[in-house]
Amino acid sequence: MSELIQAILDSEEKSDLRSFASELRQQEQKYLLRNEILNVFSEYCAKSQKPENFYASSQLGKLIYYTQEIIQEDSNLCFIIRPKIASQEVYRLTADLTFEPMTVQELLDLRDRLVNKFHPNEGDLLELDFGPFYDYTPVIRDPKNIGKGVQFLNRYLSSKIFQDSKQLLDSLLNFLRLHQYNGIQLLLNDRIKTQQQLSEQVKKAIAFVSGRPSDEPCDEFRFQLQAMGFEPGWGNTAQRVQETLNVLDELIDSPDPQTLEAFISRVPMIFRIVLVSAHGWFGQEGVLGRPDTGGQVVYVLDQAKNLEKQLQEDAQLAGLEKLNVQPKVIILTRLIPNSDGTLCNQRLEKVHGTENAWILRVPLRDFNPNMTQNWISRFEFWPYLETFALDSERELIAEFHGRPDLIVGNYTDGNLVAFLLARRMKVTQCNIAHALEKSKYLFSNLYWQDLEEKYHFSLQFTADLIAMNAANFIISSTYQEIVGTPDSVGQYESYKCFTMPELYHVTNGIELFSPKFNVVPPGVNENSYFPYTRTQDRVESDRDRISEMLFTLEDSSQIFGKLDDPNKRPIFSMARLDRIKNLTGLAECFGQSKELQEHCNLILVAGKLRVEESGDNEERDEIVKLYHIIDEYNLHGKIRWLGVRLSKTDSGEIYRVIADHKGIFVQPALFEAFGLTILEAMISGLPTFATQFGGPLEIIQDKVNGFYINPTHLEETATKILEFVSKCEQNPNYWDTISQKAIDRVYSTYTWKIHTNKLLSLARIYGFWNFTSKENREDLLRYIEALFYLIYKPRAQQLLEQHKYR
Ligand code: UDP
Ligand code: LCN
Numbered sequence: 001m002s003e004l005i006q007a008i009l010d011s012e013e014k015s016d017l018r019s020f021a022s023e024l025r026q027q028e029q030k031y032l033l034r035n036e037i038l039n040v041f042s043e044y045c046a047k048s049q050k051p052e053n054f055y056a057s058s059q060l061g062k063l064i065y066y067t068q069e070i071i072q073e074d075s076n077l078c079f080i081i082r083p084k085i086a087s088q089e090v091y092r093l094t095a096d097l098t099f100e101p102m103t104v105q106e107l108l109d110l111r112d113r114l115v116n117k118f119h120p121n122e123g124d125l126l127e128l129d130f131g132p133f134y135d136y137t138p139v140i141r142d143p144k145n146i147g148k149g150v151q152f153l154n155r156y157l158s159s160k161i162f163q164d165s166k167q168l169l170d171s172l173l174n175f176l177r178l179h180q181y182n183g184i185q186l187l188l189n190d191r192i193k194t195q196q197q198l199s200e201q202v203k204k205a206i207a208f209v210s211g212r213p214s215d216e217p218c219d220e221f222r223f224q225l226q227a228m229g230f231e232p233g234w235g236n237t238a239q240r241v242q243e244t245l246n247v248l249d250e251l252i253d254s255p256d257p258q259t260l261e262a263f264i265s266r267v268p269m270i271f272r273i274v275l276v277s278a279h280g281w282f283g284q285e286g287v288l289g290r291p292d293t294g295g296q297v298v299y300v301l302d303q304a305k306n307l308e309k310q311l312q313e314d315a316q317l318a319g320l321e322k323l324n325v326q327p328k329v330i331i332l333t334r335l336i337p338n339s340d341g342t343l344c345n346q347r348l349e350k351v352h353g354t355e356n357a358w359i360l361r362v363p364l365r366d367f368n369p370n371m372t373q374n375w376i377s378r379f380e381f382w383p384y385l386e387t388f389a390l391d392s393e394r395e396l397i398a399e400f401h402g403r404p405d406l407i408v409g410n411y412t413d414g415n416l417v418a419f420l421l422a423r424r425m426k427v428t429q430c431n432i433a434h435a436l437e438k439s440k441y442l443f444s445n446l447y448w449q450d451l452e453e454k455y456h457f458s459l460q461f462t463a464d465l466i467a468m469n470a471a472n473f474i475i476s477s478t479y480q481e482i483v484g485t486p487d488s489v490g491q492y493e494s495y496k497c498f499t500m501p502e503l504y505h506v507t508n509g510i511e512l513f514s515p516k517f518n519v520v521p522p523g524v525n526e527n528s529y530f531p532y533t534r535t536q537d538r539v540e541s542d543r544d545r546i547s548e549m550l551f552t553l554e555d556s557s558q559i560f561g562k563l564d565d566p567n568k569r570p571i572f573s574m575a576r577l578d579r580i581k582n583l584t585g586l587a588e589c590f591g592q593s594k595e596l597q598e599h600c601n602l603i604l605v606a607g608k609l610r611v612e613e614s615g616d617n618e619e620r621d622e623i624v625k626l627y628h629i630i631d632e633y634n635l636h637g638k639i640r641w642l643g644v645r646l647s648k649t650d651s652g653e654i655y656r657v658i659a660d661h662k663g664i665f666v667q668p669a670l671f672e673a674f675g676l677t678i679l680e681a682m683i684s685g686l687p688t689f690a691t692q693f694g695g696p697l698e699i700i701q702d703k704v705n706g707f708y709i710n711p712t713h714l715e716e717t718a719t720k721i722l723e724f725v726s727k728c729e730q731n732p733n734y735w736d737t738i739s740q741k742a743i744d745r746v747y748s749t750y751t752w753k754i755h756t757n758k759l760l761s762l763a764r765i766y767g768f769w770n771f772t773s774k775e776n777r778e779d780l781l782r783y784i785e786a787l788f789y790l791i792y793k794p795r796a797q798q799l800l801e802q803h804k805y806r
Pocket of ligand 1: 288289293294295296298574575576605606607644645646651674675676677678680
């Protein structure tokens, strides 16, 4: 960047820079974000009659393109520049046009001064820096490989085997001797003690099994293998055993990443998994659409079912059936005594359609019953997590008759509990964010003190730092969840460097280039959500009932609005009623476009219809706002608002019925971390218009299998939808083409089979990596513990005090 800046200063663009800087100084706002910077720049270009391509062709335009933020202090301007993904440079532009680099500390101090929270005495403020702990782990170099941690590790480990085969093969041998199931030894026994023996015996065993019929069950020759040093776990048939041994043989002789991955993915080492989803209503019926209960619950339930299936398949292929191996998956959540008709007050609930997957609900310790007996917002949940983890540990050990093999956390609270459990039980920890609130709320860290009463971000962001650094690996649904796009910062990236004025400065909050990050997107439940054209799998009476509910049924207790013309093309959306989901924005976009109203009806499935029924601030505000918009634009006769909570089958059928009517799905969120409704709509065959802010950018390929919208530009969004509608009116095949492409996209890229395979292979390779690298994480974990006890816990205690009087 410094060359680019120098080039500007040395050229005639210097005077443009001067005038633009003066333009910036005249802005009322002292803190400008990217969008605002671009606006000021285009105003400047218009005013000074710059050629149309000035932004693209000039050096200054380039600088502006890379600038994420500009902060003004006195006559200085601080440019926060992101020259490439996951990197940041900061410069001060002074009044006499000198550019000086600034340190991270100077930037954080400047931000503090901006909100009048600066403490000039050095050493007044705690500085958090996780950088040194990553010094001893290998890091990815090229930002485009971020999120492909496992490929990187495989490459790294196999090259290590190649260079230093003695040490790594020793580790591999010890690793293979480690595995047991319920006290039964797997893979290797004491007859194989050295690397040399391993290599010889593998060849012997290959020769032995290759002489047997390929489909002979492994039990028939179990004792011969045992005598050679091999225990169960190599395969269910002679052929499978031979294949596995061949892969090992190849790994010993000529290691490469694919062979390593192929071998480790076959090692039977995971049988018991915990998925922690602590807050919210976690159940199988009647919970969705409530505040805090949305995609995460859908995701975890589907993941549990599919993990069980995959573990069973793997155990069967490994030849462990006769050992009575029964993989078990437990979803750990809180028990809510006042459960409002749901099963959230039940300790144990079997997951439908599984043999051994369970929801285990552990109550919060008794405190003010107004809090602990009821649902608690995720923003208020922090004081209860430590004791919840302690109590859960006992219950998990009882349920599993031992320790689990893998603990997966979900969302900040679940990830913190996963950290506490994994630390105590010495188990591999995996994190899943679903959404990191930090990027959802603008300036949430800078103004944390003002927001504290409502959101308690000081606890949430501290918990995030703890859990993401402690995790052995992290899976994200998209690449941009980690490091954003060329012009926007990623969710994890936003934890790299930030200030929490008067609490701490984070100078290096997370290593984005660490192989711990892996992109593993979720799938969609293919039993509930499938293409509308699969009529043989649809139930006619359901279709008629849902159709009536969507378009004509009059029932003011749960449906608002009567359509003047139910035959118009439906624009459909379904989401929880919170601010970020922005259903009100969609209603407003529809309200402002008379033309859209001429062609279409708007149908929303959104939580509740009445303010009195909601206990959530944001939900109440959104309900009021939606009524207001309907009146303001007089949308009566053109909109239906369904305040219903649908069963899984009904929610699948609803998309299909909309597709029967050649409708479209719109997801208008101001920001969406991933967006399961988008997958659901697309697999059903609905042309989908989704926000360009967040995950949908990776799910949809614009104009190929769906469309991006900018939900802050209402007119532009309406025009995009109208363009599509009129294209379909001229050529009805157009709707079918996009519909089919949407279906294909989901089946090719977003299935639970792909997800679970990848997740399990990650868990295995990270298990092996932890074992072989003997990476000493103890110093990192001690640092993290100090944060937990010295920052998190006292603040949680304070919040608990406040809860006394709720
Ligand atoms: N959902 C539902 N009823 C509602 C609202 C949402 O069944 O009233 C379901 C929806 O089908 C999807 C999930 O809740 O499976 C929402 O997931 P998404 O990832 O779109 O958003 P989140 O709520 O997690 O932010
Ligand atoms: C939470 C969200 O906000 C959504 O974007 C995701 O799709 C969901 O969790 C599942 O990961």
